[in-house]
Amino acid sequence: MNSIARYGTRNVYKSCCIIVLSRKLCDSSFDSDKIDSDFYYSEEPLKRMWKGSSFDSVFDETHDNCGGYANGFEGCFSKRPEFFESGREDARRILEVLQQDGPGFDAKTALSEMQMRVSGFLVREVLKGILKNINYANKTRCAKLGYKFFVWSGQQETYRHTANSYHLIMKICAECEEYKTMWRLVDEMIENGFPTTARTFNILICTCGEAGLARNVVERFIKSKTFNYRPFKHSYNAILHALLAVNQYKLIEWVYHQMLAEGFAPDILTYNILMYSKYRLGKLDQFHRLLDEMGRCGFSPDFHTYNILLHVLGKGDKPLAALNLLNHMKEVGLNPDVLHFTTLIDGLSRAGNLDACKYFFDEMIKNGCMPDVVCYTVIITGFIVAGELEKAQEMFDGMVANGQLPNVFTYNSMIRGYCMAGRFEEACSILKEMEARGCNPNFVVYSTLVSHLQSAGRLSEARAIIRNLEEKGQYVHLLSKIKRFRRC
Numbered sequence: 360m361n362s363i364a365r366y367g368t369r370n371v372y373k374s375c376c377i378i379v380l381s382r383k384l385c386d387s388s389f390d391s392d393k394i395d396s397d398f399y400y401s402e403e404p405l406k407r408m409w410k411g412s413s414f415d416s417v418f419d420e421t422h423d424n425c426g427g428y429a430n431g432f433e434g435c436f437s438k439r440p441e442f443f444e445s446g447r448e449d450a451r452r453i454l455e456v457l458q459q460d461g462p463g464f465d466a467k468t469a470l471s472e473m474q475m476r477v478s479g480f481l482v483r484e485v486l487k488g489i490l491k492n493i494n495y496a497n498k499t500r501c502a503k504l505g506y507k508f509f510v511w512s513g514q515q516e517t518y519r520h521t522a523n524s525y526h527l528i529m530k531i532c533a534e535c536e537e538y539k540t541m542w543r544l545v546d547e548m549i550e551n552g553f554p555t556t557a558r559t560f561n562i563l564i565c566t567c568g569e570a571g572l573a574r575n576v577v578e579r580f581i582k583s584k585t586f587n588y589r590p591f592k593h594s595y596n597a598i599l600h601a602l603l604a605v606n607q608y609k610l611i612e613w614v615y616h617q618m619l620a621e622g623f624a625p626d627i628l629t630y631n632i633l634m635y636s637k638y639r640l641g642k643l644d645q646f647h648r649l650l651d652e653m654g655r656c657g658f659s660p661d662f663h664t665y666n667i668l669l670h671v672l673g674k675g676d677k678p679l680a681a682l683n684l685l686n687h688m689k690e691v692g693l694n695p696d697v698l699h700f701t702t703l704i705d706g707l708s709r710a711g712n713l714d715a716c717k718y719f720f721d722e723m724i725k726n727g728c729m730p731d732v733v734c735y736t737v738i739i740t741g742f743i744v745a746g747e748l749e750k751a752q753e754m755f756d757g758m759v760a761n762g763q764l765p766n767v768f769t770y771n772s773m774i775r776g777y778c779m780a781g782r783f784e785e786a787c788s789i790l791k792e793m794e795a796r797g798c799n800p801n802f803v804v805y806s807t808l809v810s811h812l813q814s815a816g817r818l819s820e821a822r823a824i825i826r827n828l829e830e831k832g833q834y835v836h837l838l839s840k841i842k843r844f845r846r847c
Contacts, residue, residue, distance in 0.1 A: 673706020
């Protein structure tokens, strides 16, 4: 706190986001090692709050320079409602043709006979359609069809591939575990004059999960002369930022040392990423040294620095210090918002101090910050973990009454709470409620319900849920991860 108080006023540093867009570009399915983790239940919705809007364009697969036409001028002026509607219909027809590919049917010939005008929008819609439908059973075929269409479309006279189309086909290859093809596409993209960007790096680093392989990716990008790192200050920040998305904290330390060796000075973004990494690695002494160093170098804490500090104080069960920090933020012209309060409440709930959680929840409302679905979910989860089901239900009801629709994480917490209390009929009722509201349950929801039913000896009900998933073809490749699934 003393080091914080020495810093002066500073405007919010808008281009820093501590938890990055990992959910956009990493595996869309849930990792099995997260399924039964208490940390996961409140960490995942909180992560979604830390996204900086200034980076949306970097990772947005919907962005395409003038539709990918050979004549960019024409592409830009073709973007009107009927163009998009027609493009989506053409994409649907192309996907139907691709599905017929096989012995006795040449999809490339059939596509050429359709005599469609290929545009960047059309290519994107087709590749997105393939990406959306990838599952464990069809991934090899999806990779083949995606690549076949990519090659065919690139051969059309009116169209040339963009960096975005390369990124989409790379994502398909990554999802389908066709890693050699993915790397060939990276080389081809560079040969065709497209720079590798932060988005390229993010796709690759999300794919290369093991630290040894991830380090090879990092070394390649550090040495690459074609790495376009906008909007970052330099390539090292782009790499550090992407590594944070996949929780490569030790690798972040290594990259930082490489950065210093190359003569690059850290900025506020670098310090924020590094401090968060040190905290996650449990190196609190280094965390505080970095905070002091940041001040000596003339950097004042920004919006995200305060967010990290509030989480550290919350998890350390230091509500008074957190209150002082919130007041200090106001003094230096940074008014705490719902994100800061949510982060603090999350930390305090992990420390088990639910009285402080409720105090800061009420303080947030007094300060004119209305809690959103993430904030409600964090405090509801805290009550559930503490066995305070009735208080969680009261908070859930208040959330709905205040116009905040529960999301999949909110529902999962409530289902988990009722299961822990042995109230399975109500847990199943909540599952039906979320489905009726159009909130699709993820695998964690089903895993929570099935594992608790099995533990309670209600095997027939657990089997019924598993059979239902099998009939729908949902999460088939993950069902073996459910506790004692094979004994059902």
